[in-house]
Amino acid sequence: MSGTLYGVGVGPGDPDLMTLKAHRLISNAQVVAYPAPDSGTSFARSIAADAIAPDAVEIPMIVPMRVERFPAQDVYATGAATIAEHLDAGRDVVVLCEGDPFFYGSFMYLFARLSERFATEIVPGVSSLAACSAALARPLTARNDVLTVLPGPLGDEAMRERIANAEAIAIMKVGRHLPRLRALLDDMGLTERAGYVERASLAAQVVLPLADAPEAAPYFSMILIYKGDDPWLNQ
Amino acid sequence: MSGTLYGVGVGPGDPDLMTLKAHRLISNAQVVAYPAPDSGTSFARSIAADAIAPDAVEIPMIVPMRVERFPAQDVYATGAATIAEHLDAGRDVVVLCEGDPFFYGSFMYLFARLSERFATEIVPGVSSLAACSAALARPLTARNDVLTVLPGPLGDEAMRERIANAEAIAIMKVGRHLPRLRALLDDMGLTERAGYVERASLAAQVVLPLADAPEAAPYFSMILIYKGDDPWLNQ
Numbered sequence: 001m002s003g004t005l006y007g008v009g010v011g012p013g014d015p016d017l018m019t020l021k022a023h024r025l026i027s028n029a030q031v032v033a034y035p036a037p038d039s040g041t042s043f044a045r046s047i048a049a050d051a052i053a054p055d056a057v058e059i060p061m062i063v064p065m066r067v068e069r070f071p072a073q074d075v076y077a078t079g080a081a082t083i084a085e086h087l088d089a090g091r092d093v094v095v096l097c098e099g100d101p102f103f104y105g106s107f108m109y110l111f112a113r114l115s116e117r118f119a120t121e122i123v124p125g126v127s128s129l130a131a132c133s134a135a136l137a138r139p140l141t142a143r144n145d146v147l148t149v150l151p152g153p154l155g156d157e158a159m160r161e162r163i164a165n166a167e168a169i170a171i172m173k174v175g176r177h178l179p180r181l182r183a184l185l186d187d188m189g190l191t192e193r194a195g196y197v198e199r200a201s202l203a204a205q206v207v208l209p210l211a212d213a214p215e216a217a218p219y220f221s222m223i224l225i226y227k228g229d230d231p232w233l234n235q
Numbered sequence: 236m237s238g239t240l241y242g243v244g245v246g247p248g249d250p251d252l253m254t255l256k257a258h259r260l261i262s263n264a265q266v267v268a269y270p271a272p273d274s275g276t277s278f279a280r281s282i283a284a285d286a287i288a289p290d291a292v293e294i295p296m297i298v299p300m301r302v303e304r305f306p307a308q309d310v311y312a313t314g315a316a317t318i319a320e321h322l323d324a325g326r327d328v329v330v331l332c333e334g335d336p337f338f339y340g341s342f343m344y345l346f347a348r349l350s351e352r353f354a355t356e357i358v359p360g361v362s363s364l365a366a367c368s369a370a371l372a373r374p375l376t377a378r379n380d381v382l383t384v385l386p387g388p389l390g391d392e393a394m395r396e397r398i399a400n401a402e403a404i405a406i407m408k409v410g411r412h413l414p415r416l417r418a419l420l421d422d423m424g425l426t427e428r429a430g431y432v433e434r435a436s437l438a439a440q441v442v443l444p445l446a447d448a449p450e451a452a453p454y455f456s457m458i459l460i461y462k463g464d465d466p467w468l469n470q
Contacts, residue, residue: 014256016255017254018254019254019255020251102373102376103364104378115372124369125361125365126254126360127359129338130337134337134357137357139343141337141339144389146383146386146397147383148381151381161400165396165400
């Protein structure tokens with residue numbers, strides 16, 4: 001009998017936002033895999049650290065941060081091969097995924113390589129989107145709103161059009177795009193309706209009106225915009 | 236000292252998908268509030284049922300299901316007043332929210348009425364969106380995709396345009412709109428790229444290609460569409 005591959009969402013950062021299921025699977029895991037940078041610690045592992053058994057086999061998949069073409073697919077190919085050996089030997093493997101495994105997650109690269117050969121289960125997690133709206137203390141979407149999630153690198157013209165056609169907008173992966181996005185939102189008259197969050201749910205969390213956001217944003221930062229009319233009031 | 240108002244996401248349905256934080260807050264709560272239908276049981280309460288202390292005070296907010304204009308705001312006004320009495324008396328109140336409190340949630344109606352007067356904390360939860368993509372065993376979004384979340388009742392013209400301008404699309408609150416949506420997606424040539432999920436993460440979960448979806452869909456059903464080119468393969 002082969003083992004089962006678990007893609008486990010560990011949530012946005014606060015270990016307390018792991019699900020009961022994620023916590024139990026991680027605690028019982030003999031083999032745990034996760035992406036890691038070439039220097040520093042793995043964010044996904046740091047969230048789950050207290051739950052990982054001391055004698056668990058760990059498979060860090062080192063993704064070089066300097067490579068522009070993210071992700072480096074050979075890392076995932078090698079990681080998948082190592083994971084497959086454990087699964088073939090009948091051991092379950094838990095892959096730790098920041099946020100939710102299928103929401104802009106790198107788990108898909110393992111999933112693509114392994115899910116046809118092995119039993120696979122996805123354990124959904126709390127996304128950074130939910131953590132950011134909680135941090136801003138502001139509903140993300142209401143009633144029959146259209147919500148659009150945009151990647152920071154999207155070009156100005158497409159960005160404008162998508163923003164114009166939604167009531168609620170989240171811009172992910174803000175990072176170095178912050179000055180450009182700020183100018184664009186200012187030009188659209190939306191600055192007052194925009195909130196900025198970095199490292200949601202962590203001790204280092206920063207929550208600010210977009211107008212007060214710092215010049216340099218980390219990769220894990222988000223802008224939330226609500227264009228509707230106080231939808232959660234007076235209805 | 237007044238109590239604290241907690242808006243607690245209990246996740247999509249499987250009690251195991253509650254967060255550690257949600258579970259602890261609910262287990263320790265002296266006062267628990269939740270929306271409930273006028274007949275049958277509260278979905279939010281049913282998810283958290285095993286965690287609620289036997290001697291907790293419960294505040295069901297009965298939302299009539301027959302009222303077209305949902306939500307009935309007097310229900311939330313009355314609920315908010317009852318909750319405020321407990322908060323004024325120094326007792327914390329935990330409000331149970333299906334999925335995530337700020338993702339199309341009715342918690343916003345209590346939040347609007349109480350968050351300026353009382354300390355309020357939002358505990359994000361796993362959304363139905365994450366649960367549906369997990370159930371379909373298919374990534375929701377990849378790399379720099381645009382994701383758009385659409386409410387089922389949205390008109391055909393707007394629906395077409397929003398679908399055309401995103402790589403990943405989720406249509407929520409499908410319910411009685413299923414035949415219309417199916418015809419529309421068929422006309423756009425997207426049926427083969429669309430999956431249908433109802434009651435994600437529950438024992439009664441149904442997962443089907445859209446082409447095989449039943450004629451009558453429940454309110455808690457979703458269509459997920461991916462228009463990109465196998466983004467999780469061969470990259």
